[in-house]
Amino acid sequence: MIExxxxxxxxxxxxxxxxxxxxxxxxxxxxxxxxxxxxxxxxGVAEILERMVLLMxxxxxxxxxxxxxxxSDFFQIxxxxxxxxxxxxxxxxxxxxxxxxxxxxxxxxxxxNLLYNADFVFIHDPQPLPxxxxxxxRKGKWIWRCHIDLSNPWRPIWKLIRPMIKLYDASIFSLVxxxxxxxxxxxxxxxxxxxxxxxNCPLTEEELDRYREEFGLDPKKPVLLQVSRFDRFKxxxxxxxxxKMVREFQPAQLVLAGGGxxxxxxxxxxxxxxxxxxxxxEDIHILNLPPESDRKINALQRLADIVLQKSLREGFGLxxxxxxxxxxxxxxxxxxxIKLQVVNYHTGFLVNTxxxxxxxxxxxxxxxxxxxxxxxxxxRYVKExxxxxRHIRDYLVLMLGLMYGGKHLIEL
Amino acid sequence: MPPYFxxxxxxxxxxxxxxxxxxLREFCQLLQKVPEESIYSHFYEGLLRFSFDDPEFRNxxxxxxxxxxxxxxxxxxxxxxxxxxxxxLEHLREALVEIVEDRLYESRYIPWARAGEEFYFLxxxxxxxxxxxxxxxxxxxxxxxPKLSTSTIYYHFIEARRRLENKMxxxxxxxxxxxxxxxxxxxxxxxxxxxxxxLSELKERLIKTFAPWRSGxxxxxxxxx
Numbered sequence: 139m140i141e142x143x144x145x146x147x148x149x150x151x152x153x154x155x156x157x158x159x160x161x162x163x164x165x166x167x168x169x170x171x172x173x174x175x176x177x178x179x180x181x182g183v184a185e186i187l188e189r190m191v192l193l194m195x196x197x198x199x200x201x202x203x204x205x206x207x208x209x210s211d212f213f214q215i216x217x218x219x220x221x222x223x224x225x226x227x228x229x230x231x232x233x234x235x236x237x238x239x240x241x242x243x244x245x246x247x248x249x250x251n252l253l254y255n256a257d258f259v260f261i262h263d264p265q266p267l268p269x270x271x272x273x274x275x276r277k278g279k280w281i282w283r284c285h286i287d288l289s290n291p292w293r294p295i296w297k298l299i300r301p302m303i304k305l306y307d308a309s310i311f312s313l314v315x316x317x318x319x320x321x322x323x324x325x326x327x328x329x330x331x332x333x334x335x336x337x338n339c340p341l342t343e344e345e346l347d348r349y350r351e352e353f354g355l356d357p358k359k360p361v362l363l364q365v366s367r368f369d370r371f372k373x374x375x376x377x378x379x380x381x382k383m384v385r386e387f388q389p390a391q392l393v394l395a396g397g398g399x400x401x402x403x404x405x406x407x408x409x410x411x412x413x414x415x416x417x418x419x420e421d422i423h424i425l426n427l428p429p430e431s432d433r434k435i436n437a438l439q440r441l442a443d444i445v446l447q448k449s450l451r452e453g454f455g456l457x458x459x460x461x462x463x464x465x466x467x468x469x470x471x472x473x474x475x476i477k478l479q480v481v482n483y484h485t486g487f488l489v490n491t492x493x494x495x496x497x498x499x500x501x502x503x504x505x506x507x508x509x510x511x512x513x514x515x516x517x518r519y520v521k522e523x524x525x526x527x528r529h530i531r532d533y534l535v536l537m538l539g540l541m542y543g544g545k546h547l548i549e550l
Numbered sequence: 551m552p553p554y555f556x557x558x559x560x561x562x563x564x565x566x567x568x569x570x571x572x573x574l575r576e577f578c579q580l581l582q583k584v585p586e587e588s589i590y591s592h593f594y595e596g597l598l599r600f601s602f603d604d605p606e607f608r609n610x611x612x613x614x615x616x617x618x619x620x621x622x623x624x625x626x627x628x629x630x631x632x633x634x635x636x637x638x639l640e641h642l643r644e645a646l647v648e649i650v651e652d653r654l655y656e657s658r659y660i661p662w663a664r665a666g667e668e669f670y671f672l673x674x675x676x677x678x679x680x681x682x683x684x685x686x687x688x689x690x691x692x693x694x695x696p697k698l699s700t701s702t703i704y705y706h707f708i709e710a711r712r713r714l715e716n717k718m719x720x721x722x723x724x725x726x727x728x729x730x731x732x733x734x735x736x737x738x739x740x741x742x743x744x745x746x747x748x749l750s751e752l753k754e755r756l757i758k759t760f761a762p763w764r765s766g767x768x769x770x771x772x773x774x775x
Contacts, residue, residue: 319568
């Protein structure tokens with residue numbers, strides 16, 4: 139990976155955006171900032187941190203990114219926890235909770251010096267959430283960054299988790315309607331994509347042709363694509379059902395591209411179900427991609443005519459952001475952050491069923507001029523609102539806000 | 551000689567107040583309780599938050615009435631409110647409450663938003679910082695206007711009205727100190743509509759307003775007379 143510098147973003151976002159970041163970072167130059175999450179590869183959080191940490195260091199903040207150390211049993215437990223916090227009802231025995239705390243206690247010891255001395259600690263998602271419990275006397279401000287939809291957690295699990303969130307100085311949610319009224323200050327900061335990453339940078343036509351061949355795509359048939367982990371919440375079986383309905387009327391090909399993350403043990407089970415559902419189908423391509431496939435995903439998104447994200451539950455939905463950035467209309471589930479990004483008749487369509495998805499796919503395939511128009515609007519929307527530079531600016535403002543107290547207007 | 555005009559910029563981060571309303575009655579009750587900053591935020595700071603193209607209504611209350619409650623009557627009544635018609639945010643709050651109460655009185659049932667479409671009262675933290683740019687004369691300021699970020703325009707032309715007496719913007723306040731010569735520019739600035747447009751549109755309007763003063767030709771011709 140070629141390391142990108144702040145100046146490389148100027149042609150995309152403009153000089154004034156970078157100047158803003160430099161000015162805002164002045165008062166906190168040299169401060170120690172630590173991000174902790176549960177995986178180095180796979181998933182939106184890791185992707186954001188990979189780039190954000192580099193740029194925050196360039197801005198003069200001593201920024202560290204650490205990943206909690208745990209075995210697969212821990213991730214089995216936290217996956218259940220993750221699902222329950224998004225509303226799924228399932229048993230969560232006491233010994234699982236004990237293990238959850240035990241692994242975090244071990245990691246608290248591992249990172250004790252760094253975390254104790256940090257000025258700002260960002261703990262991402264539920265897996266490392268209990269860490270704050272092991273630092274009753276700490277120097278800096280601790281912020282819990284919640285990337286999931288916490289609006290309707292399963293009550294028994296919520297009762298276990300809520301006291302741990304209360305230990306934080308502030309919390310961050312991607313959307314206000316994902317939030318719970320828990321910490322003293324609740325920031326609303328949507329995530330972002332990096333326009334210069336392997337996953338989003340421009341690709342040449344030659345490279346796209348090579349990938350088309352590698353994936354075995356037919357250049358004569360429109361490509362429908364869903365990129366997501368093989369996860370029930372992403373409804374891959376619903377996408378296959380929608381595709382089969384479309385194909386009765388129009389030729390097309392479907393690509394379901396995904397991969398696992400080290401903190402997602404359910405992926406293999408869902409992938410098996412998907413493989414069974416597409417057995418004998420020539421126009422459906424299932425790609426189980428390893429984590430280092432960003433460039434391939436970039437190519438797939440650029441090769442697609444329409445991108446789907448038919449989730450039943452969704453956090454912000456960064457795959458939607460990526461597709462819009464590549465000027466593709468998105469047909470997405472009417473849930474979570476997809477609702478914020480997909481604006482009916484402007485950047486795509488929101489749907490609730492496989493039938494709805496099939497209907498909108500057919501409509502767009504019949505109106506290619508709309509595919510182009512929606513794509514352009516989507517690209518502009520992402521450029522103005524969901525790029526990494528905006529995300530970093532929000533974090534800088536948050537840190538300054540916490541440093542100077544809770545005033546509405548702070549003049550540097 | 552008046553002091554230099556120091557050009558500032560601002561960045562804000564959105565904060566949830568924790569208050570949310572599922573129906574119009576709850577909304578009315580919360581509207582009376584939330585901090586003033588939240589009322590301000592829903593009228594002005596939406597300009598600095600992400601939004602898709604031009605929203606149908608300029609304030610978040612009217613947008614919610616239309617999109618979540620599907621109450622076009624209420625949306626139109628809230629949408630036309632210009633916050634600058636009210637001397638304070640408390641007066642603005644009272645006016646809003648009255649409109650909502652009237653609508654509750656007219657309605658046969660309480661309008662509800664479906665789950666996930668609640669109204670969330672927001673506020674923000676805004677950081678103001680120096681850009682390093684400064685203008686010594688109105689002419690220099692006129693030359694700088696096209697280079698300013700939309701958040702700078704917001705800070706000096708909209709947010710300033712909360713800080714200064716007579717709801718004046720920073721540009722006008724400073725230019726007035728240069729005397730009669732610049733009175734036409736002051737008058738032109740007072741004509742700039744800033745509430746019912748996006749920040750990009752406002753910037754364009756300001757560029758046009760300042761354009762004749764960029765070369766200094768207007769000032770010189772007036773001096774000869």
